[in-house]
Amino acid sequence: MRRAFLLALLLLGAASAVSAQRIRVEATLENGTNRPRVRTINLFDDPQWKEAIAASYPIRLNYQLDLWRSRSGWFPDNVTTRRWAFVISRQAVLDVYTLTTIVAGQEPRAEQFSSLDDLRLRVELPVPISGVGATRNGSFWYAVKLGISTLSAEEFADFERYLQGSGNGGGGIASTLMRWALPTGTATAETPRFVRGGG
Amino acid sequence: MTRTGLLTIGTLLLAWPAAAQDPIGIDFSRPATDTIPRREIPDSILSRAIAHYNAPGTTRVSGNVELPAGNVWRGRQALHRGQFRIDGRVEGDLVVINGDVRITPSGVVTGDILVLGGRILVDDGGTVGGTPLEYAIPAPLTLSPDGMLMRQSARRALSDYTSASRSFTWRNTVTTLHLDPGNYNRVEGLPIELGPSLVWYRDDQTRLTMDLTGIIRTSADPTGSRGRLGWRGRAAVVHGGPRSITFGVRAGSVIAPVADQPYQMVESGLGAFLFRRDFRDWYAMRSFGLFTDITLSPKLQLSLGVDRSREETVNAVDAFSVLLGSEEWRPNPLIDDGRFLTQSLGATYDTRDDRRRPTSGWHIRGVLHRVQSNSLTPVSLPQEIRPGLPTTGYDALDIDVDVRRYQRLGPDQSLHLRLLGGGWLSGNSLTIQRRRALNGGDPMAGYGFRAINCDRRRRPDPAQPALCDRQLIVQAEYRRTLGIDLSTRIGNTTLGLQRPELVLFADAGSAWLAGDGAGRVPSGRIQSIAEWRSDIGVGLDAGSFGIYVARSLVDSEPFRFGFRLSPRF
Numbered sequence: 126m127r128r129a130f131l132l133a134l135l136l137l138g139a140a141s142a143v144s145a146q147r148i149r150v151e152a153t154l155e156n157g158t159n160r161p162r163v164r165t166i167n168l169f170d171d172p173q174w175k176e177a178i179a180a181s182y183p184i185r186l187n188y189q190l191d192l193w194r195s196r197s198g199w200f201p202d203n204v205t206t207r208r209w210a211f212v213i214s215r216q217a218v219l220d221v222y223t224l225t226t227i228v229a230g231q232e233p234r235a236e237q238f239s240s241l242d243d244l245r246l247r248v249e250l251p252v253p254i255s256g257v258g259a260t261r262n263g264s265f266w267y268a269v270k271l272g273i274s275t276l277s278a279e280e281f282a283d284f285e286r287y288l289q290g291s292g293n294g295g296g297g298i299a300s301t302l303m304r305w306a307l308p309t310g311t312a313t314a315e316t317p318r319f320v321r322g323g324g
Numbered sequence: 325m326t327r328t329g330l331l332t333i334g335t336l337l338l339a340w341p342a343a344a345q346d347p348i349g350i351d352f353s354r355p356a357t358d359t360i361p362r363r364e365i366p367d368s369i370l371s372r373a374i375a376h377y378n379a380p381g382t383t384r385v386s387g388n389v390e391l392p393a394g395n396v397w398r399g400r401q402a403l404h405r406g407q408f409r410i411d412g413r414v415e416g417d418l419v420v421i422n423g424d425v426r427i428t429p430s431g432v433v434t435g436d437i438l439v440l441g442g443r444i445l446v447d448d449g450g451t452v453g454g455t456p457l458e459y460a461i462p463a464p465l466t467l468s469p470d471g472m473l474m475r476q477s478a479r480r481a482l483s484d485y486t487s488a489s490r491s492f493t494w495r496n497t498v499t500t501l502h503l504d505p506g507n508y509n510r511v512e513g514l515p516i517e518l519g520p521s522l523v524w525y526r527d528d529q530t531r532l533t534m535d536l537t538g539i540i541r542t543s544a545d546p547t548g549s550r551g552r553l554g555w556r557g558r559a560a561v562v563h564g565g566p567r568s569i570t571f572g573v574r575a576g577s578v579i580a581p582v583a584d585q586p587y588q589m590v591e592s593g594l595g596a597f598l599f600r601r602d603f604r605d606w607y608a609m610r611s612f613g614l615f616t617d618i619t620l621s622p623k624l625q626l627s628l629g630v631d632r633s634r635e636e637t638v639n640a641v642d643a644f645s646v647l648l649g650s651e652e653w654r655p656n657p658l659i660d661d662g663r664f665l666t667q668s669l670g671a672t673y674d675t676r677d678d679r680r681r682p683t684s685g686w687h688i689r690g691v692l693h694r695v696q697s698n699s700l701t702p703v704s705l706p707q708e709i710r711p712g713l714p715t716t717g718y719d720a721l722d723i724d725v726d727v728r729r730y731q732r733l734g735p736d737q738s739l740h741l742r743l744l745g746g747g748w749l750s751g752n753s754l755t756i757q758r759r760r761a762l763n764g765g766d767p768m769a770g771y772g773f774r775a776i777n778c779d780r781r782r783r784p785d786p787a788q789p790a791l792c793d794r795q796l797i798v799q800a801e802y803r804r805t806l807g808i809d810l811s812t813r814i815g816n817t818t819l820g821l822q823r824p825e826l827v828l829f830a831d832a833g834s835a836w837l838a839g840d841g842a843g844r845v846p847s848g849r850i851q852s853i854a855e856w857r858s859d860i861g862v863g864l865d866a867g868s869f870g871i872y873v874a875r876s877l878v879d880s881e882p883f884r885f886g887f888r889l890s891p892r893f
Contacts, residue, residue, distance in 0.1 A: 189677075191735060200733040203684070206677065207352050214462075221405075223462065228350060235441070235460055247348070256353030268735035311823055313805075315735065 147171055150188075150271040152314040153251065159319045160258065161267045162251040163188060168273075169245045173310075177275050178222075178241070183214040187272040192257055195264040195318070204265070207257050213244065224248065262322025271312045365440055365459045367496055367525040370475065373440055373465065376419045377402045377473040384471070393430045404467060410450075417454065421465050421473065427452065440465070496525040506539065508593040510602040510653045511550070511579050513543025513643040519555075534559045539578065549638045550608045554578050560615075570617040574631075579638060580609040582659070582756070583724075583746070584790035586763035586773075591889050600645040600653060603765070603773065605789065607659045607757050610634045613666075627670040627691075635757060636661045657789035660713065660755040662700035668693050676730060681867070681891060683738045683803075687728040692749075695720050695758065703756055708780050708843060709791055710753045720751040722758055728893060736805040742767075742893045747794030748838055750847075754793060761790035762835035762857060767797050767893070769831060769874035769886050770859025776835045780843070790835075796850055797833030799893060803865070825865040827872070829892065832858035865891060 148171050151164040165186065168174055178184055188211075192204040210227040222244040226234040238244040259265045376382060382400040388407045391397060395412035406423045410431035418425065418433055422441035427433060429449030436454035437444055440463035444456045468474045475493055489502040499522050506515035519537040526532065539554035560572025582605045587595070596602040613631030620626065640656040670691040676682035695718070702713035724746040731739045744767060747760050761778070764771030778792035779785055803825045811822045836851045837844045845851045861874025863886075872886040 191732075193735065200737075203732045206684070207350075208677075209350050225461075226350070228352070235462065250348050253349040255349060255351040270735075313735070313823075 148174065148271070148273060148310055148312055150269055150312040150314045151251075152190075152267055152269045152316045154267075154316050154319060155253065158258075159265075159321070161190065161254045161269075161316055163190065163254060163269050163314075164251040165248055165271065168248060169241065174273065178213060178215055181215045182275045183212055185274055186211040186213070187274075189270045189272075190254055190257060191268045191270075192259060193266055193268060194259070194261070195266075204259060204261075205257055207254070211248070213248070259321045264318055264320050266318045267316040269314050273310045273312075365461060365463055366528040367493075367498065368527060369438070369440070369457075369459070370463065370465065371496060373419050373421060373438060373463065374473050374475070376400060376417065376438070377404070377421065391431075402473075404473070422463055498523045498525075502537075507589050508597040508643075509579070509604065509606060510596055510600075510640040510643050511545075511606040511638050511656055512539075512541040513641065514597075515554070515579070516540045516542065529564045531562050531564075532559070533562060533572075541579075543641045543643045545639060545641050547639045549636070550579065551577075567621070568619045571615075573612070573614055575612040577608075577610045579606050580635075581606055582657075582790065583722075583758045584761050584763070584774075586766040588890055591766075594889070596643070596645065598646045600648040600651055601773075602640075602654065603763075605657050605757075605787070606638055608636045608638045623673060623675050625672045625674075627668070627672075629666075629668045631666045631668075633664050633666065634662075635659060635664060635755075655785075655787040657756065657785065657787035658703045659757040660700060660702040662697045662702075662718075662755075665696045666693060682728075682730045682740075684730050684732045687726070687730075689724075689726045691724045693722050693724075693758070694751075695722070695755070700755075705756075705791070706781060708841070709778060709837065711839075713752055713755070718752050720754055720758075721749040722747055722754055723749050736807075738803050740799075740801040740803065740893065742799040743797075744799070744833075744893075745794070745796040747792070747835075753839075756789060756791070759790050760792045760795040760835050762792070762795055762797070762833055764884070765886055766888075767799055767831055768833060768857060768859055769829070769861050769872055769892070770876040770884055771857060771879075771881060772884070775857060778835060778837050791837075792835035793838040794845075794850075795833065795835035797831065799829065799831045801827055801829040801892065803827050821864065821866045824867070827863040827865055827870065827892075828861075829863070829872075829874075830858065830860045831874075832856050 148168050149166040151166060153162045153164070154160070155162060168184075168186075174184055188209050190207045192206075194202040194204050196202055208229065212223075212225040212227065214223050214225070215221070220239070222238040222241065224236045224238065224244060224247060226236075236247065238247065257267075377384065379400060382402050383397065384402045384404065385408075386404045386406055388409075389403060390409045391412040391414065393411040396415060397412070398415045400416050401414055401418045402421070403419075403423055403425075404421045408418075408420055408423060408425040410425065410427045410433065412430070413432040413434075415434045417435035418437045420437075420439040420442060423439070424442040424445065425437060425439055426445040427447060427450035429447050431447075432451040432453070434453040437452055437456045437458075439456075439458040441459065441461065443460065444452075444458045446452060446456070464475060465473055466475075489500050491498055491500045493499075499520060501518075501520050503516070503518040506512070506517050508514050517537050517539050519535070521533070521535040523534075524532045534557075536557040537555060539556070541550075541552055541554065544552065554577045556574070556576030556578050558572060558574045560570050562568065562570045581589075585604055586592075587603050592603045611631050611633035613629055613633075615627065615629040615631075618626045618628075637658045638656060640653045643653065668691060670689070673686060673688040676685035676687050697718040698716045700713060700715050700718050702715070704712075725743070727743040729741045731741075733739055748754050759778075761774045762768060762771070762776035764773050764775045768775060774788045774790060776792065777788055777790050779789065805823055805825050807823065809822050832853075834851045834856045838847050840846065857879065858877040859874045859881075860877060861872055863870050863872030868889070870888045870891070872888065872892075873883055874886070875881070875883050
């Protein structure tokens with residue numbers, strides 16, 4: 126019993142140490158405009174992702190930003206949802222890092238960095254998000270969700286078709302099992318509530 | 325300031341002009357436009373860049389290069405990996421691979437400029453005599469040891485870990501040889517699929533695809549109901565763009581699943597391989613057909629098909645399973661053998677926010693099948709299940725409908741609703757391979773396999789075939805993300821539950837025989853809701869897998885536990 130208790134304490138300690146290093150996302154509001162800013166924290170402190178980048182696995186950071194409007198006595202109203210993605214990749218031979226910003230309907234934007242520190246400075250900057258503001262009066266808040274993985278969109282699509290049994294034989298059971306061993310993570314955050322108009 | 329700092333600033337200065345206003349921001353107010361180049365670099369453009377770079381007369385440079393004002397470079401120019409600042413004059417065509425070009429007010433390029441994996445920035449006063457063309461996505465090109473430009477091998481996709489493939493490119497044609505494991509089942513064992521596929525890019529919009537796959541069945545069939553080898557092939561012309569159309573032919577000799585298909589294919593395969601539980605039934609099909617897929621918009625797609633097929637019963641074999649190896653496999657049911665002409669019309673409307681794990685939007689799919697035969701050898705079934713089928717002049721219409729609504733109720737909670745139905749519409753009764761059942765596990769989590777299969781014989785078939793004419797199921801789920809992290813990490817592998825979703829769900833549905841007569845539901849009606857089965861349950865969905873427990877509301881069924889590799893719907 127005592128051993129089990131000690132083991133539980135050890136596991137809890139390990140889990141909390143790990144979560145201190147885990148990637149986080151932070152959502153804040155700009156003073157005056159209530160424009161949201163989204164900041165990604167700890168990506169490069171998390172050995173899981175640091176090692177993946179070093180091994181030239183492209184990292185995809187998928188962001189989803191929701192604007193919610195409070196409704197008294199009922200579920201909140203999802204006013205808008207916007208998504209974008211950062212893809213971080215490394216050309217091992219050239220030792221160059223590329224950050225590609227992907228927004229639906231817009232051309233991808235690629236930036237190159239010659240060191241991990243430069244990339245880190247860029248990725249950890251708060252990103253202002255425009256064109257998502259409330260157009261009605263009321264009490265609002267933003268919620269941001271970050272999903273991170275080493276899989277590309279094409280691989281997700283392949284996997285989805287495979288799960289749906291498209292019959293192309295692409296993968297089989299083992300690849301599903303392998304997915305459990307691949308790193309994935311999520312993080313969420315919300316801004317404080319703000320009022321537009323009379324509330 | 326360090327060299328890297330300067331490079332970073334330089335890179336940001338050369339970035340997309342909009343970025344100059346807010347170099348790091350995301351602006352959703354910028355209007356979407358169709359005039360931007362496609363993200364993917366067409367194969368013909370890659371070929372053009374390679375030909376230009378490798379041409380004997382091309383001047384090749386790499387890294388950051390500056391052509392000072394007053395200097396002139398003549399002939400073909402190419403830059404690999406770097407920034408090219410042109411203050412002087414380039415008399416000829418210029419190709420930049422994975423880099424940017426900036427033409428300052430004094431800069432001139434008399435020919436075409438092609439930039440792959442970067443930007444063309446022309447300052448006021450800068451001159452481009454030819455056509456500028458840029459693709460921001462990094463080009464999959466690299467230098468060979470002898471300095472020639474070549475295509476980079478594609479990064480291995482997830483499925484490649486259990487597969488092998490090799491691609492060859494010649495001009496605008498990409499040929500791939502592949503080897504994949506198919507889905508495990510009790511008729512074939514593990515099918516191994518291998519063969520070539522070929523894609524010929526006619527231009528940016530149009531391509532021809534051809535696939536030929538041979539199938540080796542690892543389990544022998546001592547009864548001789550099917551061969552050791554199978555195959556399938558497909559050739560299609562794809563015309564891309566916002567509204568794409570695909571037209572092609574398909575053919576094959578395969579083991580196909582019957583219409584009643586509980587669980588995802590991978591779950592069925594895993595059940596067979598690990599626990600000797602194959603949740604699908606199979607038949608041998610040799611077919612040839614034409615098909616068309618039309619994308620009217622990203623949300624709306626249509627499909628049409630006409631296929632001639634020969635369908636025959638196959639037997640379960642003594643395939644290997646990890647556990648319960650001493651048990652007999654469930655027999656594979658008899659089907660109605662015959663030659664069929666099947667016309668199909670399908671439509672899909674999909675506004676889901678995420679196809680793998682949706683939380684909002686609609687997914688509506690409907691498929692109509694008209695099946696005809698002049699050479700049918702039907703299985704003899706009791707009249708109370710199915711009237712006798714004609715051996716010629718067979719004609720039946722059936723439908724599959726799947727309507728799903730995903731509604732978010734807050735940042736961490738959502739409501740999912742589904743209406744799933746299908747079966748006979750008109751004409752002759754359905755063949756066995758097109759009949760339905762109410763399945764336990766999926767979708768009715770509180771019931772056992774084929775809880776209602778309409779087999780009313782005094783001694784039901786141990787194969788438990790799906791023999792109902794119609795099925796209709798309603799499902800509802802409430803999902804809430806739990807802010808708990810019960811995971812730890814061993815090496816780079818995360819074990820445990822990270823922000824799992826709590827799932828509360830309820831299902832109700834039935835399957836029945838349609839038509840006139842005792843024990844049948846009239847064709848124009850659905851079965852009385854008082855006779856429907858229903859269940860409620862709870863589960864935890866960890867993303868990669870989910871565990872569920874459910875209990876029937878109307879029958880004395882035990883609690884049933886389920887393990888799924890994907891969301892329930």
